[in-house]
Amino acid sequence: MKPRQLDLPQLITILIDEHAISMAKLSRIHNHLLSSDLHRASEILDELKKNISQHIVDEEATILRKALDMFGKEGSKDLIEVFKEHRRIFDLFDRLSRTLEECYQDADLFKEIRRVLSDHYRKEEDELFPKVLRRYIDKRTR
Numbered sequence: 001m002k003p004r005q006l007d008l009p010q011l012i013t014i015l016i017d018e019h020a021i022s023m024a025k026l027s028r029i030h031n032h033l034l035s036s037d038l039h040r041a042s043e044i045l046d047e048l049k050k051n052i053s054q055h056i057v058d059e060e061a062t063i064l065r066k067a068l069d070m071f072g073k074e075g076s077k078d079l080i081e082v083f084k085e086h087r088r089i090f091d092l093f094d095r096l097s098r099t100l101e102e103c104y105q106d107a108d109l110f111k112e113i114r115r116v117l118s119d120h121y122r123k124e125e126d127e128l129f130p131k132v133l134r135r136y137i138d139k140r141t142r
Helices: 008-034 038-075 077-141
Strands: none
Touching: 008 038, 038 077
């Protein structure tokens, strides 16, 4: 992924706009998770991760570089600390992705449990219980 070739004021305006867009997408992911729409939550998360990756590339390749040029390493310490948070952000998104994958697997497991349990209950109610009950009644009436 390459940094966007924009002048600094234009890039900063876009990055600020992307902050709001990212937060809105994060809210949408949360809402889809609450409504158990894992597929849509995962789609939006993938989209958000791509957006944030580009965003971070732009910040680190352009903003940080210009800050270092303008302020030097000493004068950029506070900025560098902020940029170090990018690693944590990536890690959190990776964790969320893995969690969604596990939820998909759990959803499949849930479907399997539901199918097996439903089938089991049907067999008990349609076959086993009537058979046992008939035999029980038969023995009592003899």
